[in-house]
Amino acid sequence: MKIALAQLNPTIGDITNNAQQIIIAAQKAAEQNARLLLTPELSLCGYPPRDLLLYPGFIELMSNELKTIATKIPNNIAVLIGTVEINPQAHSKGQKPLYNSMALLDGGKIKQIFHKRLLPTYDVFDEDRYFEPGYEANHFTLDNIKVGVSICEDLWNDEQFWGKRSYEVNPIEELAQLGVDVIVNLSASPYSVGKQKLREEMLNHAATSYHKPIIYVNQVGGNDDLVFDGNSVAFNSAGKLVSHAKSFDTDLVLVGWNELKGDGETRKRKDSDRNEEIYNALVLGVKDYARKCGFSKAILGLSGGIDSALVAAIASDALGADNVLGVLMPSPYSSDHSISDAVDLVNNLGMKSQQLAIKGAMDAYDTILDPMFAETEFGIAEENIQSRIRGNLLMAIANKFGYLLLSTGNKSEMAVGYCTLYGDMNGGLAVIADVPKTRVFEICRWLNREHKVIPINIITKPPSAELKPDQKDSDSLPPYEILDDILERIVCQHQSQGEIIKSGHDATTVARVMKLLTRAEFKRRQAPPGIKITDRAFGTGWRMPIASKWLI
Numbered sequence: 001m002k003i004a005l006a007q008l009n010p011t012i013g014d015i016t017n018n019a020q021q022i023i024i025a026a027q028k029a030a031e032q033n034a035r036l037l038l039t040p041e042l043s044l045c046g047y048p049p050r051d052l053l054l055y056p057g058f059i060e061l062m063s064n065e066l067k068t069i070a071t072k073i074p075n076n077i078a079v080l081i082g083t084v085e086i087n088p089q090a091h092s093k094g095q096k097p098l099y100n101s102m103a104l105l106d107g108g109k110i111k112q113i114f115h116k117r118l119l120p121t122y123d124v125f126d127e128d129r130y131f132e133p134g135y136e137a138n139h140f141t142l143d144n145i146k147v148g149v150s151i152c153e154d155l156w157n158d159e160q161f162w163g164k165r166s167y168e169v170n171p172i173e174e175l176a177q178l179g180v181d182v183i184v185n186l187s188a189s190p191y192s193v194g195k196q197k198l199r200e201e202m203l204n205h206a207a208t209s210y211h212k213p214i215i216y217v218n219q220v221g222g223n224d225d226l227v228f229d230g231n232s233v234a235f236n237s238a239g240k241l242v243s244h245a246k247s248f249d250t251d252l253v254l255v256g257w258n259e260l261k262g263d264g265e266t267r268k269r270k271d272s273d274r275n276e277e278i279y280n281a282l283v284l285g286v287k288d289y290a291r292k293c294g295f296s297k298a299i300l301g302l303s304g305g306i307d308s309a310l311v312a313a314i315a316s317d318a319l320g321a322d323n324v325l326g327v328l329m330p331s332p333y334s335s336d337h338s339i340s341d342a343v344d345l346v347n348n349l350g351m352k353s354q355q356l357a358i359k360g361a362m363d364a365y366d367t368i369l370d371p372m373f374a375e376t377e378f379g380i381a382e383e384n385i386q387s388r389i390r391g392n393l394l395m396a397i398a399n400k401f402g403y404l405l406l407s408t409g410n411k412s413e414m415a416v417g418y419c420t421l422y423g424d425m426n427g428g429l430a431v432i433a434d435v436p437k438t439r440v441f442e443i444c445r446w447l448n449r450e451h452k453v454i455p456i457n458i459i460t461k462p463p464s465a466e467l468k469p470d471q472k473d474s475d476s477l478p479p480y481e482i483l484d485d486i487l488e489r490i491v492c493q494h495q496s497q498g499e500i501i502k503s504g505h506d507a508t509t510v511a512r513v514m515k516l517l518t519r520a521e522f523k524r525r526q527a528p529p530g531i532k533i534t535d536r537a538f539g540t541g542w543r544m545p546i547a548s549k550w551l552i
Helices: 015-031 050-054 056-072 171-177 195-210 274-293 306-319 336-349 359-373 380-401 411-416 437-447 456-460 480-492 497-502 507-519 521-525
Strands: 002-007 036-038 078-086 098-106 109-115 138-142 145-151 182-187 214-218 220-223 226-229 233-235 241-244 251-256 298-302 324-328 352-355 404-407
Touching: 002 015, 002 214, 015 036, 015 056, 015 078, 015 251, 050 056, 056 078, 056 098, 056 109, 078 109, 078 182, 098 145, 109 138, 138 171, 145 171, 171 182, 171 195, 195 214, 195 233, 220 274, 226 274, 241 251, 274 306, 274 404, 274 437, 298 306, 298 336, 298 380, 306 324, 306 336, 306 437, 306 456, 324 336, 324 380, 336 352, 336 456, 359 380, 380 404, 411 437, 411 480, 411 507, 437 456, 437 480, 480 497, 480 507, 497 507, 507 521
Parallel strands: 002 036, 036 078, 145 182, 182 214, 298 324, 298 404, 324 352
Antiparallel strands: 002 251, 078 098, 098 109, 138 145, 214 233, 220 226, 233 241
16 A cells, blocks of 8 residues: 655635645545545644634535545545544533544545544644544554554654653554554644754654554645644654655655555655755745735845845745845945945845935934924934834835835844834734844855855944944844843743853843843734744744733
């Protein structure tokens, strides 16, 4: 028996077209003599559907499309489809109204329905809001092979691997005890840096512990702030990798029964560079966000700095350089090199550009505000006016011509509030909002490994907002190497002030960073969605209060 893995890129809510993707994959798999096709978790509606699940019409359409798919797939192939099922006992037993399920389709019919057992409620996941967990081990028999089935989180509760148990049951262990011949897992597991290595170690552990082949099929594509990297894999009963799909792209791969039982060759996967991995995730995130939201062109402000340079490179690869407009908006405080560096970047990427000087707008603001500001010194308010003038110009152009405005702020700036509301924070998507400043430099150096993409001067000059004469970021912030390490310890590792100081950081600096991080929460709440590439991003998984006395 051959088993096919359909690594699909669904659009959330586009149920009819998602169904068509599944049908096409089934037809292609059947042509290659596959007997069973696996699709990702909730492949029919896309993951995560969030509050779309509250609409009865949404659930009804899924049910109808599932029946249609059953009649349109070839008769010689069975298909497992991620879908949603109504819980008939919800009202009588006070349970959640829906199940996160998979349906087995074979011979023109819906043969069986299986429910996800472990429902994640951490980080970006909120499945307990909608779903009731399944309570039975799931399996079926196809061509005398007993297939154990699981959905995403069902795989992530091995006490021996993690050193702890997050849920009462271990569905994979239960399937092994039932004597299944193979375990399959339908997933929608979002990308974060280094996650695939962890997944494969976990799958290898499960396969070798239970002496069962394990097949894992993952969703691919960008959905709002999340990127799904694909990387579907199959491990044989000896824990050897025998099949793998592409990273950050749709794919259809087949694995034979002999390979799963240990007779096939072990596949070797090329280790990916982390900067390359992050860059590919960001490109896919921008590409799918634009496509799924109906945009074909993007606009961004080009300051001659490293952040906007990286976003311009990402956007050019995601949408095509001809579809990206960079706008240079020099002020009297802009250095000559900021303009020339931005022009060099435009030429390197082959993108379009426009230059709009903002001195006239600044003068107009000065005249209007003079009755109130005349007796005060030039300060942050005046600096922010420049940023807001630029933000207004970018929004005007985006509105006029239907561009997607890309925000260019990095994670370090977002963390400490070194950004201007209604100014440089304007946009429909914050491309590098989860990329620390030090990583921004690393990715740009990686981009230049073969030929110059980012002008060298952009990488080597000291970072500056250029909102007043001779300004540098280091005037307002600790060096980024220090800042990013402190932020990593606070945001991702949840370390206390004392723990961070004990690691070697200056106590005054730590206290200041913590205060900045806490005070900037109101800005982050109003920021555009940012593409998540770490385990702890300022997005849907970040749930901090704005009005709080507690220093994070």
